[in-house]
């Protein structure tokens with residue numbers, strides 16, 4: 511369970527997040543949408559400890575983690591897939607995975623845990639690119655690597671900041687399918703998503719951030735039944751996609 515309670519955070523004394531509260535249950539996906547500059551990345555970075563919370567609570571499985579160092583928060587079970595992937599251009603896929611699977615991360619949280627072999631089974635495209643450097647990967651491969659790296663930290667809570675940004679529609683659909691499968695396996699997922707339609711197709715709940723405040727937070731079933739208020743908040747056309755099926759991940763074997 512991820513609980514964010516009246517969280518305030520910002521930069522250099524300026525406040526970006528104003529009393530943000532969210533609760534994300536294990537095995538569920540909470541989407542966060544909002545216009546550019548609304549504070550979505552700041553929220554994700556504050557949960558991950560990269561931005562300091564000025565007040566409020568962040569709990570992972572009931573343990574208050576706000577104020578801890580980012581690596582301590584990672585050890586508490588928070589995995590981050592940052593916006594723009596942030597893979598190292600000169601390191602190979604194998605080196606990325608080796609670093610992410612460092613011994614202090616080898617803890618498992620009850621289950622069998624993520625090993626390099628298991629991530630390569632889930633994302634077999636990476637297995638054939640092991641010797642390639644980050645700069646030689648396609649956007650889709652970089653995204654897979656960013657997800658694999660986060661999984662190797664044994665997260666209970668996975669934060670994904672616009673994981674489909676810049677990907678082709680086909681690849682973006684595969685990333686969403688993967689995220690859906692990870693939630694089906696019990697991960698708690700907070701997903702920043704640009705596309706409202708995709709957010710309500712994939713997530714269990716959708717929240718809208720506006721100027722750093724949560725102005726909407728409802729089950730997506732409700733948003734699907736009546737998308738107009740949500741669409742109006744974001745100034746996009748109302749859409750009502752079919753409900754997503756939660757299923758285990760399909761192997762991502764073909765060339766992205």
Ligand SMILES: Nc1ncnc2c1ncn2[C@@H]1O[C@H](COP(=O)(O)OP(=O)(O)OP(=O)(O)O)[C@@H](O)[C@H]1O
Nearest residue numbers: 521522526544545546547548549550551552553593
């Ligand atoms: N490192 C930083 N230092 C100072 N201000 C920042 C920093 N990062 C973000 N901001 C400011 O915080 C506000 C929220 O930015 P943030 O990146 O969280 O928004 P966002 O909703 O993720 O936007 P986008 O959809 O464009 O990624 C913006 O006004 C932005 O200029």
